[in-house]
Amino acid sequence: MAVAITLRGVSRVHGTAKALDDVSLEFAAGGATALMGHSGAGKSTLLQLIGGMDLPDSGEILLDGKPLPRRGLGAHRRRIGFVFQRFHLLPALSALDNVLAPVLPYRVDFDRRAWARELLDAVGLAGRERALPSQLSGGQQQRVAIARALIGRPPLLLADEPTGNLDSATGQEIVDLLFGLRESHGMTMIIATHNPELAATCDRLIRLADGRVAADETMAPATDVLDRIGRLG
Ligand SMILES: Nc1ncnc2c1ncn2[C@@H]1O[C@H](COP(=O)(O)OP(=O)(O)OP(=O)(O)O)[C@@H](O)[C@H]1O
Numbered sequence: 001m002a003v004a005i006t007l008r009g010v011s012r013v014h015g016t017a018k019a020l021d022d023v024s025l026e027f028a029a030g031g032a033t034a035l036m037g038h039s040g041a042g043k044s045t046l047l048q049l050i051g052g053m054d055l056p057d058s059g060e061i062l063l064d065g066k067p068l069p070r071r072g073l074g075a076h077r078r079r080i081g082f083v084f085q086r087f088h089l090l091p092a093l094s095a096l097d098n099v100l101a102p103v104l105p106y107r108v109d110f111d112r113r114a115w116a117r118e119l120l121d122a123v124g125l126a127g128r129e130r131a132l133p134s135q136l137s138g139g140q141q142q143r144v145a146i147a148r149a150l151i152g153r154p155p156l157l158l159a160d161e162p163t164g165n166l167d168s169a170t171g172q173e174i175v176d177l178l179f180g181l182r183e184s185h186g187m188t189m190i191i192a193t194h195n196p197e198l199a200a201t202c203d204r205l206i207r208l209a210d211g212r213v214a215a216d217e218t219m220a221p222a223t224d225v226l227d228r229i230g231r232l233g
């Protein structure tokens with residue numbers, strides 16, 4: 001069910017700045033990849049391109065071997081859970097309705113309300129289902145955004161600093177939730193993060209610098225990974 005992704009010579013230019021510069025990568029189905037690198041390195045740009053929220057200026061992106069179309073990306077986006085760096089919750093909707101919003105237009109083969117409540121519970125927001133985003137802290141809004149990304153049981157999860165606004169205990173709970181779901185229903189995950197513990201949970205670390213791949217390591221046991229992250233600087 002999980003999705004494999006291929007990038008071939010992908011570039012994205014903003015004005016004179018190359019946000020991504022001729023990037024070629026393969027992501028295996030079911031893998032969990034941490035995307036690290038300095039601010040402005042191109043992490044969000046890469047996630048948005050894979051998610052079909054932005055288009056490359058050159059190169060191509062394939063999902064399970066099929067090129068992403070340049071138009072009509074709706075079907076593609078439906079297979080993706082996306083955690084936005086700035087949450088992008090709908091301000092007039094409750095936490096529960098924000099979580100439900102992505103699947104409301106579609107037929108799904110599970111009880112969406114029950115699953116939405118279960119997800120809110122899993123991210124530690126049981127009892128806050130009716131709260132509006134403005135009544136929630138930044139970390140709580142982030143947790144709503146994570147639940148929303150998972151509502152469609154996506155085969156591909158793209159998460160842009162999903163623990164950026166969370167304390168380390170809450171961050172660890174979210175990481176456990178993501179990796180638990182990956183175990184139970186198999187999803188490919190790509191997670192942009194500045195958090196070394198989260199990166200160490202993944203099985204691969206890609207470091208971007210100035211829009212290029214500066215390091216790409218497959219990681220086995222979590223133990224030596226923190227060392228390796230330190231060594232890569
Ligand atoms: N819409 C845009 N218009 C102009 N420049 C942009 C735009 N989006 C990104 N950039 C530029 O592209 C480069 C990569 O940005 P990106 O947001 O991908 O970095 P990032 O690695 O996610 O950084 P951060 O860790 O701060 O989130 C930066 O130089 C940024 O200024």
Ligand SMILES: [Mg+2]
Nearest residue numbers: 043044085160
């Ligand atoms: Mg970013």
